[in-house]
Amino acid sequence: MKNRKILIADDDLNIIASLKYMLSEENFDILAMTTPEAVLENLKRESFDLVLLDMNFQQDTTSGVEGLKLVEAIQQVDDQLPIIVMTGWATIDIAVDAMRAGAKDFIQKPWNNERLITAINTQIKIAKIDKKLQRLSQENKLLSAQSFPQESGIIAQSPVMKTLLSSLNELAKSDMSILLTGDNGTGKSMLASYVHQHSSRANNSFVPVNMGAIPESLFESEMFGHLKGAFTDAKENRIGRFEMAEQGTLFLDELANIPMAQQAKLLRVLEEQKFEVVGSSKSQHADVRIISATNSDLPKAITEQQFRQDLFYRLNTIQLRVPSLKERVEDIAPLAEHFLQLYSVKYNISAPQLSIEAINKLQQYPWPGNIRELSHLMEKILFTCKKATITGRDLLLDEGLGAQSSSGKLINAATIDDASLSMEDIEKFSLINRLKHYRGNATETAKSLGLSRSAFYRRLSKYGLD
Structure with missing residues (x-):
């Protein structure tokens, strides 16, 4: 487990030395600053687990005004970062004001070592729980919006599936990236979940993402999260998929649908294991196992310069084909x-x-x-x-079976000219048959219909075909 990181803000070098000595013994990483400006500058660049700050930064000031202003400024930078304030001029009024401004606890100088360490550990633990609850809340919203079937259990009586599951069981013990290929509807998402459930990351989140359904303009916000006010519609902080999947598994479905401009951003995260939330310059560590899936011919897409070769190799540590049902x-x-x-x-x-x-x-x-x-x-x-x-x-x-109309009639090639059919009935029939023609390949189907990815997925969702 990584050491917890604390930012100390105090203008008294003796206080800083004492805190550094004591907290280092407790396996905390310490960074100390002597001015409010330096504190804020470092908070914008680095991530910390807690801030421990003095309420006064001038020898002749005992009002706590500087400390209160700094607490409020820290809240603007990161409203989830726990703050413990300290002062040698403790009064109830200052304590109340500090808590109202966003501080989580209040310690009087000279402090009791045991009391201070307990307060620090408690606030860090509470912050982690709060963050996890927020992550789970957003993850539940995400999962409830997923359109793929969530049936549990994998049936494998055929030799080809027994071989595949045996390989997945072995791979689950590792942390390597897996690329699942095969036609649409073969159960790639369920198999990705199966690998996660049998891995050392099983106690953490499995986060599926349909890459084809994310608008290009929202890619960074969806994948890396954003801060409140980062752009016009950012009315609250949002956790991205990488942070949701921290210490768990991120499943990238419909991989070939990632626009070229966004592929470079994804590649950078996979190579450096770091990302920045939109609206923040701080880098966050990404401890995530990647499983991806596609029904597209990626080598062909690379040749046509529709997919980055370096990203393909990064995701393709091992590639497994999921057999179609007829196999x-x-x-x-x-x-x-x-x-x-x-x-x-x-x-x-x-x-x-x-x-x-x-x-x-x-x-x-x-x-x-x-x-x-x-x-x-x-x-x-x-x-x-x-x-x-x-x-x-x-x-x-019947192999020629098309779709069922809104009135319950069967639509196929023989009945497509029925005057009672609505435009929606005909469109649904056309989508189904075009998907069959391209064996479920969403990218090729959308291209053949002259539709953008987002327009195509909207129509699939409209008719319950996604």
């Missing part, structure tokens, strides 16, 4: 039964059984949408099949 025939039936049971509990509906005919049909279907498509099908079947046993006919698994 894991042995897993299709147990996965379908798993989803039926899962949605049965969710909706409090009795789950029907799959017939042999239905299982055979599921195993013969090509599954262009992979596991996500199977999950959605089982959820729909739970409501459309009113029998105890699901037959092959109940599945409606």
